[in-house]
Amino acid sequence: MSQFESAANKRRPRGEGHSPGLIALEIITMLLFLLFMVPFLLVLLNSAKTAKEIIFSPVSWPTNWGQLWQNVVTIFNNPSTDYLGAFVDSVIITVISLAVIALFSAMCAWALVRNRKRWSTVIFMVFVAAMVIPFQVVMFPLVRWFKIMGDTIGFPLLGTYHGIVFAYLGFGCSMSIFILHGFIKSIPMELEEAATIDGCSQVRTFFEIVIPLLQPTFITVLILNGIWIWNDYLLPLLILGSAGEVQTIPLAVTAFAGSYLKQWDLILTSALLAMIPIIVLFLFAQRYIIKGMVEGAIK
Amino acid sequence: MKRRGWIDALFIFPCAFAFVMVIIVPFALGIYYSMTDWNGVNPIVNWVGLDNFRGMFSEPQFIYSFLITLMYTAINVVLVNIVGFSLALLVTSRLRLRNIYRAGFFVPNLIGGIVLGYIWQFIFNNVLVDMGQVLGIEFLQKSLISRQDTVIWAMSLVNTWQYAGYIMMIYVASIQGIPGSIMEAASVDGAGFFSRVRRILIPMMASAFTITLFLTLTNSFKQFDLNFTLTNGGPAMRFMSKPIRSSQLLAMDIYRTANQQNLMAQAQAKAVVFFIILVIFSLTQVYLNKRKELEA
Numbered sequence: 001m002s003q004f005e006s007a008a009n010k011r012r013p014r015g016e017g018h019s020p021g022l023i024a025l026e027i028i029t030m031l032l033f034l035l036f037m038v039p040f041l042l043v044l045l046n047s048a049k050t051a052k053e054i055i056f057s058p059v060s061w062p063t064n065w066g067q068l069w070q071n072v073v074t075i076f077n078n079p080s081t082d083y084l085g086a087f088v089d090s091v092i093i094t095v096i097s098l099a100v101i102a103l104f105s106a107m108c109a110w111a112l113v114r115n116r117k118r119w120s121t122v123i124f125m126v127f128v129a130a131m132v133i134p135f136q137v138v139m140f141p142l143v144r145w146f147k148i149m150g151d152t153i154g155f156p157l158l159g160t161y162h163g164i165v166f167a168y169l170g171f172g173c174s175m176s177i178f179i180l181h182g183f184i185k186s187i188p189m190e191l192e193e194a195a196t197i198d199g200c201s202q203v204r205t206f207f208e209i210v211i212p213l214l215q216p217t218f219i220t221v222l223i224l225n226g227i228w229i230w231n232d233y234l235l236p237l238l239i240l241g242s243a244g245e246v247q248t249i250p251l252a253v254t255a256f257a258g259s260y261l262k263q264w265d266l267i268l269t270s271a272l273l274a275m276i277p278i279i280v281l282f283l284f285a286q287r288y289i290i291k292g293m294v295e296g297a298i299k
Numbered sequence: 300m301k302r303r304g305w306i307d308a309l310f311i312f313p314c315a316f317a318f319v320m321v322i323i324v325p326f327a328l329g330i331y332y333s334m335t336d337w338n339g340v341n342p343i344v345n346w347v348g349l350d351n352f353r354g355m356f357s358e359p360q361f362i363y364s365f366l367i368t369l370m371y372t373a374i375n376v377v378l379v380n381i382v383g384f385s386l387a388l389l390v391t392s393r394l395r396l397r398n399i400y401r402a403g404f405f406v407p408n409l410i411g412g413i414v415l416g417y418i419w420q421f422i423f424n425n426v427l428v429d430m431g432q433v434l435g436i437e438f439l440q441k442s443l444i445s446r447q448d449t450v451i452w453a454m455s456l457v458n459t460w461q462y463a464g465y466i467m468m469i470y471v472a473s474i475q476g477i478p479g480s481i482m483e484a485a486s487v488d489g490a491g492f493f494s495r496v497r498r499i500l501i502p503m504m505a506s507a508f509t510i511t512l513f514l515t516l517t518n519s520f521k522q523f524d525l526n527f528t529l530t531n532g533g534p535a536m537r538f539m540s541k542p543i544r545s546s547q548l549l550a551m552d553i554y555r556t557a558n559q560q561n562l563m564a565q566a567q568a569k570a571v572v573f574f575i576i577l578v579i580f581s582l583t584q585v586y587l588n589k590r591k592e593l594e595a
Contacts, residue, residue: 110310282409
């Protein structure tokens, strides 16, 4: 834990005992914390109300928590938006994209690090430089290009799982390669050389020596990409379409909110359903998630 | 170690291929399309030079979007970093529940902007209006996102709530890297809390500021999801004697130019301008911050 404790000194004169100031600070922080949690509480409270009750008072405590289940059932039985299907699709797309990004980025980063040539530096620099390209510049031509490619190879990319996974690999690999590149550089060459001397092939060296060493870095890569992909809206909208067969949670939530305008009971329940998986994951993997996101930013 | 070139090529290929197909080709196409009459459907496009670029700078909506995006970015950079830094100071002190606070401040960051937009739309339009009526606060009785003078601030508030916890964690990591003995020594020498923060902590955290300012700058400038579901660009107002949408940030303006007005080439030209401005801003910011890092 940090040795730094200046903030604790904020409200007490130097040299005095530390209780009164610290207690005041604890209360202030606690209030701030509660304030930060209010939006979540409001979602939960109003997900357990009928539309009428919400209009009557959006801040009251719900009279009947059973209404929450009622709202969930209404959403799942809703004919226009297949909410469960969108959830399954979101899981499929996120998991496969993450696997593909992690594996291929590690392979690429390793090959680039271990070839200390001019060409490998150039390739690496191109990957890194492309990180400044905002999605807005490539999104419309991307759809056009995917259409052309799909028509050419007779294998549609728009509206399909493989199409969007391919797109996520393209968008996600730059940063992933960058992070993995930094870590692989710190792995001593001797380790791999020893494996080679023992008769290990290049491919086996990678899978049996390098991959296990990469595990902490993989966590960073998976978390950074996972949160982005799970919450992403524009790319699925453009690649999958708002009424396509494959849908994701953010697409379903907007479709839902669009067709049930101002029906806050259902919109908030759908928001609650969209948040639950991430919050549960966070409760279990909090340390890794925070570490992953901070390390990803610092590198 | 003897390496086989073809295996390395095979290892590099999947990423390189996806990268070229998803970023490089569309990027090149995008720059080309911005100088044509591309309409998204017709495969035959004609070269029009810089016509698309000339048009946008006399279009009231684009000018206004540009200005409010700058304003929104400036507000966010200041607000998110001040709140994030203050929270970081709080949660690195000896508070009993500091780990719970950290997690709590961080959580909003994990929820996507789309979902958050709806939640806050409900808060602004229903909860706060209701509270304004019950408590007799006139300021809240008309929704803050339905007034052109408050809508950008309302969006910044949500963005700060969402993003400050993430920025806080970066500051926390940086603060934890500073040896406690330095702060103690300063304390013994009679430096008060604020002078310790200003003279020791902030200079020692220079590299963290480079990151946080970069993140808040680029993220605010590229804001789309939250804008889309919180305000959808509204409310309407008049600017340069034309009706425009008062909270339509640049990313959304690009999107709507293509999707609602079907002006693909014009939207693409706006996107190219958007890209150039973003690069200039972020390079300038990183350059200035790096210089500060060297001074510190």
